[in-house]
Amino acid sequence: MDQEKLHVAIIASPGVGHLLPVLLLANRLVIYHNITTTILAVTTQTSYLESQTLTKSSHIKIIKIPLPDTSNLLGEADSVFTRLTVIMREARHGIRSAISTMNPCPHVLIADLFACESLPIGNEFHMQKYVYVPCNAWFVALTTYLHVLDKEVEGEYVDWVKPLRIPGCRPVRREDLPDAMWDRSNRQYDEYVKMGVDFTTLSDGILTNTWKDMDPRCLDAFKCDETLRSFVKVPVYDIGPLTREVGVINLKGNKVIEWLNMQPLKSVLFVSFGSGGTLSFKQISELAWGLEMSQQRFVWVVRPPPRVGNASDGAFFSARNGSDITLDFLPEGFLTRTKELGLVIPMWAPQVDILNHGSIGGFLTHCGLNSVNESIKSGVPMIAWPLYAEQTMNATLLTEDLKVAIRPSVLPTKEVVDREEIEKMVRRLMKGEEKKAMMDNVKLLKESVKEALEVNGSSYNSMCDFINCCQMKMKSSKK
Known part of the structure; x- marks a missing residue:
């Protein structure tokens, strides 16, 4: 019937x-x-x-x-x-x-x-x-x-x-x-x-x-x-x-993926603040210096600072086109000094495909749940950098309960995270003693995701x- x-x-x-x-x-x-x-x-x-x-x-x-x-x-x-x-x-x-x-x-x-x-x-x-x-x-x-x-x-x-x-x-x-x-x-x-x-x-x-x-x-x-x-x-x-899912977008000839193909296993930090996250001019400068000082490989999806104030969600209603973005808000000489170390991408990059790439060893994220879930499903530990909404709650779960992330000592929306702390966090995630424990924890969590959805x-x-x-x-x- x-x-x-x-x-x-x-x-x-x-x-x-x-x-x-x-x-x-x-x-x-x-x-x-x-x-x-x-x-x-x-x-x-x-x-x-x-x-x-x-x-x-x-x-x-x-x-x-x-x-x-x-x-x-x-x-x-x-x-x-x-x-x-x-x-x-x-x-x-x-x-x-x-x-x-x-x-x-x-x-x-x-x-x-x-x-x-x-x-x-x-x-x-x-x-x-x-x-x-x-x-x-x-x-x-x-x-x-x-x-x-x-x-x-x-x-x-x-x-x-x-x-x-x-x-x-x-x-x-x-x-x-x-x-x-x-x-x-x-x-x-x-x-x-x-x-x-x-x-x-x-x-x-x-x-x-x-x-x-x-x-x-x-x-x-x-x-x-x-x-x-x-x-x-x-x-x-x-x-x-x-x-x-991986592979939904056609990435043939994508320069990020091609660059990642040439990097060692688990050696690259992916940095992205989601579809709406923005940092102040001062915080962008400190982040750039921190990445450079860490001497760790990175891919950074960067957006200009807000035109007015320091809103952490300043790109929420903005279009996703980086072709007309100039990077003059980055520290002078940063792109030249780090051209062998990292890749800076204006506005947008294929996040899921990047996180699932074998060369990615960590993710500096704003802790939006879409990004958190994608990172866990990819088996990638994180630096939790909450910006707005419920992201502070996500950061606490990741660092204190699940132990798959580390975070700054200050709340990024309230204080500027300085370059020295950024350098230390990046090294801890990519090279430190905690890396193996976080990798083991996120691997177990990745398996639990697979089991939950089966x-x-x-x-x-x-x-x-x-x-x-x-x-x-x-x-x-x-x-």
């Missing part, structure tokens, strides 16, 4: 860093579970074109939702977090319109974390509703519990000496706080509190791009801790880590649980 096939629609927020996890989820649903999938991408033309190269299946349809005009709703000082929240709030009309024209209508609506306010649209079209949070479980726990902390904690969280307690989870120290919690008078804080409430009140469940061995304590708490369960009453599915692995089974739940609800609604 023919059975109606489950159809899922996923809403993606602007920016490659947010579109990518949605594309990976869609690919997983289609290729491994034969689920019809449509992506509603509220995105720029650059990110939309990126999606075309990363979507591996012709069974995934991408509908571009126009960016709404938010010029009268946002100020120059508003953070990326606030901008994304407002953009997605104003995009609801376009999302509703797109869903209304889909025939047949999808059975399930999944919203990424900035699109939660679109979930009630699912009620209008009798759709099941889920939120996709491509972050670690610890962040999900903090976010969903924040409305409680908002009532319990007086004053600023950054002035709070004791770590913030989350039932069943690792406490959150003030140096681990996401930047949305640094200033309670900032508009993004109120948006963040509301987001955490929406996760559990507007959805039927939460999907996370993580896996059992990344943060077992928090994942267990979502299932077993009675206090946390009293606040997070919907199921949490650990379905990751979903990452880009048939009957923890993440595979969690995805099956989610799909089975959707299918049961779909059948029930037809009766």
